[in-house]
Amino acid sequence: MHLTDEEQRLLDGEGGPARRAAMQLLVRYGTVLGAERLVDTNNVAGGGVASLPNRRDVVADPMDMDATFALLSLDSDETFEIPPVKANTFKLIEGMDPRHWQIQGVSERTKAIVERSQSFCGKLGISKCNTCTPYQVGNVPVFGEHCAWMESSAVIYINSVLGARTNCEGAQSTGAASLVGKIPYWRLHTPEGRRATHHVRVEHRIDDMMDWGLLGYWLGETLDDAIPVLTGDLGPGELRKLKHFGAAAATSGGIEMYHLVGRTPEAPTLDAALGGRPAREELVFTDAQRREAYANLNSATEPTVDFIMLGCPHNSLEQVRLIVRLLEGRKVHADTALWIFTPGALRDVADRQGYTEILQKAGAMLMSDTCPALGRVKPEGARVAATDSCKQAHYLPATLGLQTHFGTVEDCVESAIAGRWVGRLR
Amino acid sequence: MTTEIILRGRGVHPGCAEGEALVTRMPISGFGGIHPLSGTITERRHELVGQSFKDRVLVFPGAKGSSGWASNFQATRLAGAAPLAMIFCKMSTKIALGVVVMRVPAVTDLEADPLELIRSGDHVCVDGDRGIVVIRRQP
Numbered sequence: 192m193h194l195t196d197e198e199q200r201l202l203d204g205e206g207g208p209a210r211r212a213a214m215q216l217l218v219r220y221g222t223v224l225g226a227e228r229l230v231d232t233n234n235v236a237g238g239g240v241a242s243l244p245n246r247r248d249v250v251a252d253p254m255d256m257d258a259t260f261a262l263l264s265l266d267s268d269e270t271f272e273i274p275p276v277k278a279n280t281f282k283l284i285e286g287m288d289p290r291h292w293q294i295q296g297v298s299e300r301t302k303a304i305v306e307r308s309q310s311f312c313g314k315l316g317i318s319k320c321n322t323c324t325p326y327q328v329g330n331v332p333v334f335g336e337h338c339a340w341m342e343s344s345a346v347i348y349i350n351s352v353l354g355a356r357t358n359c360e361g362a363q364s365t366g367a368a369s370l371v372g373k374i375p376y377w378r379l380h381t382p383e384g385r386r387a388t389h390h391v392r393v394e395h396r397i398d399d400m401m402d403w404g405l406l407g408y409w410l411g412e413t414l415d416d417a418i419p420v421l422t423g424d425l426g427p428g429e430l431r432k433l434k435h436f437g438a439a440a441a442t443s444g445g446i447e448m449y450h451l452v453g454r455t456p457e458a459p460t461l462d463a464a465l466g467g468r469p470a471r472e473e474l475v476f477t478d479a480q481r482r483e484a485y486a487n488l489n490s491a492t493e494p495t496v497d498f499i500m501l502g503c504p505h506n507s508l509e510q511v512r513l514i515v516r517l518l519e520g521r522k523v524h525a526d527t528a529l530w531i532f533t534p535g536a537l538r539d540v541a542d543r544q545g546y547t548e549i550l551q552k553a554g555a556m557l558m559s560d561t562c563p564a565l566g567r568v569k570p571e572g573a574r575v576a577a578t579d580s581c582k583q584a585h586y587l588p589a590t591l592g593l594q595t596h597f598g599t600v601e602d603c604v605e606s607a608i609a610g611r612w613v614g615r616l617r
Numbered sequence: 618m619t620t621e622i623i624l625r626g627r628g629v630h631p632g633c634a635e636g637e638a639l640v641t642r643m644p645i646s647g648f649g650g651i652h653p654l655s656g657t658i659t660e661r662r663h664e665l666v667g668q669s670f671k672d673r674v675l676v677f678p679g680a681k682g683s684s685g686w687a688s689n690f691q692a693t694r695l696a697g698a699a700p701l702a703m704i705f706c707k708m709s710t711k712i713a714l715g716v717v718v719m720r721v722p723a724v725t726d727l728e729a730d731p732l733e734l735i736r737s738g739d740h741v742c743v744d745g746d747r748g749i750v751v752i753r754r755q756p
Binding site: 216219220223224225238245246248249250262263266341342343346358359360361362363364375377378411415416441442443444445487490564565585586588589590 | 629630644648649650653654659660661662678679680681682683684685686687688689691692695696707708709710711713714715716717718
């Protein structure tokens, strides 16, 4: 891989041992990819230190932040002090809600690790937005901006909707990128790597949140990591719908970018999205594919529901307001917990709007900073879950052992009140 | 008599390892797809659900799903549950970073489809230095 003089000096240790380890990681990684060079980035969204399960379980002392960062975020066996980040860096999802950690069943040990990690991120200058959706709370990359983001739902959003450029990075590549402001120049950083490979004709009208999710879930499962361009009967795709659509496509498969003709910035026409080449394959989405995706997402066999989660990816204020309208003056069933997730910065606004209080009076909780699948938080004893998120419905059986119902937000709220699943495919 | 097939490709992590193959035609999710402390596949609708790749040669098309792929496979190494080696078909950032942090011999870009030629239970040698895979099968 070609390195600039500056990069070579960092690799030689001029920037200290942590930045040298960061360069070593990027060179090893770029070489496996077959990347010819690195590209500068000043926009990183990363995973932080050891506050999530599987990370805190495999290090000798998850309270030793420097050693933990070196191992988990740089894959280095050496120990050194981690200096402040060079690139503008945003922290993604955390291990608990600082307000409701006890209700989430978080142990004192985990709480201590999360708090230590948060304070360490602050010292390094990592912005503690603690959400899977940095683009909802102050980090909106511009068209063409080279980024180094992880979180598959955010990667697909900023590539497709905003026209920013990032591959689906991981904890170690974002850790390294934060320290040196570099990432391999590969695939989605290059103009040719962003062109559509498959054409999908949508013949079933896509309008509500659930249909956008089902389309995404089917696409990911069918196309793996291709880049689809979609044409056909697509209703208006606002932020919340494209957020849900992309999250689903990046869960069942590995889609990191899509084009909607006439909507997304790199698809003024079908031909432009394809870069003048024919599509490798043409596929059709009809009601049959929609029903198949719905059936694949519903893993619950029991009708009772004891845990309902809304807000994956983290809800926008518009979504929180809709739940408030559906719930106001009503009461969640005594045997059912309803947890709603939004970024912390938006919960502050929800507090001001009075939403948090209305939800609490109805027996629901507005939570931030974490989610059930990643933080592995759930109400004590929960066995059967329900959600309006394809991503969460996919992961909850594997990560928390919960059988899961999937439906619309209205299905979920009505089921929360009834204490049993009342959703169905319409 | 044992059949032997030799495949050439690109070594992407150095080292040599050999053992019993575990083959799937389905891509694997790291986060939410495996239990890293035991190396077991946990994805509900995966054809290998319940099986472990620990101490076996994992042969699969590639990575999918969450960006936590490398973190979860790094955790398999730290927990002693990593595969012995990896053979895969499709390059991606998830798998490239995973190869780096898992630190097991790995080969890709093989001259023939490993998912066609290797069956679970075959004895496979992976030479990550030279990019060579040797498959041995008892009749």
